[in-house]
Amino acid sequence: GEDVEQSLFLSVREGDSSVINCTYTDSSSTYLYWYKQEPGAGLQLLTYIFSNMDMKQDQRLTVLLNKKDKHLSLRIADTQTGDSAIYFCAQGGAAGNKLTFGGGTRVLVKP
C-alpha cells in the first residue's frame, strides 16, 4: 500500500541546519518529492530525487534517500526565517501519476 509519514513539528534556530525526515512504504515509487507550503499559499515544489539516487544537492537543500529503509530526508543549510513553512514529502510513480503526500512537517525558525 501507499503510506508516507513525517514528524509533525520541527523548531530550529536561524542559521542552523534543519533536517526533515520522511518514511514511505511504496518501494515502486519512481520519484520522491519535497514541497513547501507557506501560510495561505499553494504548494511549491522544492526538489525531487529519482529513486536510483542516494543524494541530490540544490543550493541550500540536500536530499538523502535510503531506499533500503525507505527513508527520505531534506536538509536545509543555514535556515532562514523565510524557511518557516510546512514541508511535505510525497512519493510518485510514473509520469502523470498521482502524488501521495505525507502529513507535513511544520518548521518554525526562531531568530
Next chain:
Amino acid sequence: DTAVSQTPKYLVTQMGNDKSIKCEQNLGHDTMYWYKQDSKKFLKIMFSYNNKELIINETVPNRFSPKSPDKAHLNLHINSLELGDSAVYFCASSHADRGTTEAFFGQGTRLTVV
C-alpha cells in the same frame, strides 16, 4: 504570469448548495489534478485528467464531478454541499511525458460550508 490559477480563492456557502471551482494552467501541461487538503493539512488526490480524459478517480462522493473542457482547464463541480466538504482544494498540473510527476499547484480554494 500565474502558472496554475484557481477561482475563487475563497468560497463560503450554505449546506445543500451547488458550487463550482475553476482551474486553468498556462504551462502547456497535459495532465491536471484536484487535491483536497483537510483541516489537519492532509493532502489527498481526488481526480486526475490526462488530455481531457479521466485517469484517476479516487474514492470521492459522486456529488463531486470534474469537467475538463480542454487540456488547459479542469473544473470541479460539487452538488449538495455538506459540512464535511469544507477544505482547501488545490488544482495542479504536470507533463505526462517528462518521466516525473513534477506537479505545479495553484494557490488553492478555501471552501467553507456553513
